[in-house]
Amino acid sequence: MREMIQLLAEIVNMFHDLFLNLSESLGWNLSDKELHFWIIGLLGIIGLIFVDIVFHALAKWSVTAISFFFTLSMVLVFVLAVEIQQKITGRGAMEFNDAAVSVLGFLAFCTVYFIVKMIVKWVR
Incomplete structure (x- = not known):
């Protein structure tokens, strides 16, 4: 990083x-x-x-898609800020893999959210 x-x-x-x-x-x-x-x-x-x-x-396709991309950009900025903060304070290691895993966590939780949202829409 x-x-x-x-x-x-x-x-x-x-x-x-x-x-x-x-x-x-x-x-x-x-x-x-x-x-x-x-x-x-x-x-x-x-x-x-x-x-x-x-x-x-x-x-035209989905407002959720806009919400996802906006939130993804906020997550990327936050993850970078956390990694920089770790470097400045010396608490934790500033590594690219930490940032990548953080974003993967967001994507994993989004996947679950989208699946639940589709199931709820399908049931209704």
């Missing part, structure tokens, strides 16, 4: 430097805050458009 976070941090730093250099070469001379404003703003709106298209398609 530590190696994965370091790799992601290195990739982010590489793009950060690339965009700063590009900004300077184009004569924009964006500050770090301005760079964050534009890059995160653009990535965010691209993400929103993608998610909006996907969720509209899912809404």
